[in-house]
Amino acid sequence: MSRSIVRQSKFRHVFGQAVKTEQTYDDIRVSKVTWDSSFCAVNPKFLAVIVESSGGGAFLVLPLSKSGRVDKNYPLVIGHSGPVLDIDWCPHDDNIIASGSEDCTAMVWQIPDHSLARPLSDPIVVLEGHSKRVGIVSWHPTARNILLTAGSDNLIIIWNVGTGEPLISMDDHPDLIYSISWNRNGSLFCTTCKDRRLRVCDPRKREVVAERLAPHEGIRPMRAIFTREGNIFTTGFTRMSQRELGLWDPTNFEEPIALLELDTSNGVLLPYYDADASMVYLCGKGDSSIRYFEITEEPPYVHYLNTYSSKEPQRGMGFMPKRGVDVTRCEIARLFKLHDKKCEPITMTVPRKSDLFQDDLYPDTAGPEPAMEPEEWLDGRDEDPILMSLRHGYMPPKSRELKVSKKNVLDSRPTARRSMSTLDTNSLPSSHLCFGLFPLVAHCP
Template sequence: MSRSIVRQSKFRHVFGQTVKAEQGYDDIRVSKVTWDSSFCAVNPKFLAVIVESSGGGAFLVLPLSKSGRVDKNYPLVIGHSGPVLDIDWCPHDDNILASCSEDCTAMVWQIPDHSLTRPLSDPIVILEGHSKRVGIVTWHPTARNILLTAGSDNLIIIWNVGTGEPLITMDDHPDLIYSISWNRNGSLFEKVNEEVTLVRPSSDPQERLAPHDGMRPMRAIFTRDGNIFTTGFTRMSQRELGLWDPTNFEEPIALLELDTSNGVMLPYYDADANMVYLCGKGDSSIRYFEITDEPPYVHYLSTFSTKEPQRGMGFMPKRGVDVSKCEIARLFKLLDKKCEPITMTVPRKSDLFQDDLYPDTPGPEPAMEVEEWLDGRDEDPILVSMRGGYVPPKSRELKVAKKNLLDSKPATTRRSTSTVDTDSLPPELLESLLEEIQNLKVTVLSQEKRICGLEKKLSQYTNGTK
């Protein structure tokens, strides 16, 4: 990585800085599951971290303001029966989080604005359709309530979480899927296994690209211009990055070898600055690059290093950064027992709002509804100004034209006998149901008597009468 050529760029002097110790999050039992996800998700309101737990899968959700030492008894989100593998905040509602697990399900949760006072075990909706563990969960960037999951059954399912129903199921994937990434308007996504495949939902897979020769897992993301940025390994196990034009996969726009290491490089992309941050699992450093239209197209900027290796990483959406300090990115570095926020700042002397650093950025409002997306519509994100900073709204009901499971906790699926229209039932079926109900009542009464008898005996033993 030569620095001999001085290039004019407002991001050339971006520097990273770890926040003060009291602004970090300590005593977090970060998950030890061997899965190449980030284990961390963050938005302007909350930090979520997949943690170790007994008897199933769990993750921790903290308000960003609740820094410092985390009480060992702090309530967790505990609905999964197997280890949680991936989590993702909804881009259109800062209180909605999706998770997926080895228990073959994905779940959607509504997180209250205040700190949890007891474990949260009731998801808004459970998405069941995979036959093996679900390792990837990611929201559509512009359409309301659309969630994509991918599992070790090589199945991709796109869900309407407002009804809990699958919209599109794709099963023509012969290999394990490492990652999936949507483009800016959600018209395409990249599926990464042994190669990178461009997929337009509801149609056959399109172009295929084998960007790296190594056998270890790759990652791929779209840039704002529609190009593809990839990380992977050479045949000699050197880590490398690449930039590709999806209309011409014959030659890379740029291909750069980095180092020799086993850790998968997780790319985090800032579309507003056209910068990418590379965080290797097991590394103690974060490399960052700027992507431009000028050779060599991917420009190395700098490396931020700390002493301890990272277990995972979270990346704050642009609307969550502090514009008063010229902060352009904030990463949340997971260590064994804590999470350290890292700020990326452009050095400027002026206290005024820096228009060139903060173009309008995607806001929390969806650009279209599920039905519009199903009709083949594509919309760019609805942008908001960063002038004056962004204030997250309070927890709100989603505005939908029809009943939506994300608006409130769904009622139980069991119905009382008083809600059944008995007049419409055939006489023989009605008689059978009444007889079954009578038998159940007899069983319940007999069990109640048995329980009372056992409780009486127990009290006698406890009181020392026997």
């Protein structure tokens, strides 16, 4: 018996397919800002796209079910006075989204379950702490209400959006920060920077705990994401401007676990990571293809699987959390590809003949419940995501209404700025003890 040399993997035959024309979102004027963000964020309820708008910055939020042609008068989210550069849905509430803008602020918004009837201009909270544009917003994966922002002032600020307070500020980067990625339990994050260094930061110690100069030798922008195992997957360029990907062990940055040259295109490769399948999807800005790879424990560690190709180049990309995929069709990922004037969902499917739930494709995945409160995380606690089964699919819960006056968040009087634990909660009216998305006191009725 000759030994089979074909690597066994249930993801070897994953294939990508664009949805039918009537399931796309048409007549969207995608932003022309030259910022290297994905311009698109998606969750099981909504699709959000940064769009061109006169008089400031705006983004469009559509219920996922509202495919087809988008009315040119459809209401936008319009609170920023400068172009919006990045948006990110809260992993613990499908109705909450954060945005960062050239106007030096980040804002947090509550989106109603139904379609917007009028433009939304009132954020729940405005986060003011950066002196230059805010190019990155990223929610903590497991702690409630913790949001990270990074600006062109090379500053990283971590906020408790339930109180509007900055908790941690880090200024270890001497130049523009290209990307930031939390690890699985949110104890660390990794960054790539214009100074060509890849850094691992411990935010609660306010220090860089590991760094590597030039994981990719080219001077063009890099991207880095943490894998489930705690390694770091990077994309960048060689000295000859070849695009390249790498896999690194942050406890030993000397040699890469894997380094792979791809092609000579000049678009920055945006990596989207599926922790359950240990797969990464690479979408280059301006490319018309999506490559996908599987990361494993055996050499060569990063295994090329396949490429989804189409004729139209992509302006940006959104990546659906695993709880939003259709398990009845063996869909393991859904990407939302931005064209100039539309957004096209692309489904990634494992071909299976059986109609039964495929346990091996769908291990329990990160659910929408936060694993801890902001104070617990700040005090040094670490928790992995709370997992949920996809056996019966996922139905997003209805929006939880905010039950607190705006004054309680934005009021700058000293008493309101202190955390709730330092206040005498007995003296507050009961309506102040529950904050919908942002419970300042645990276990609201």
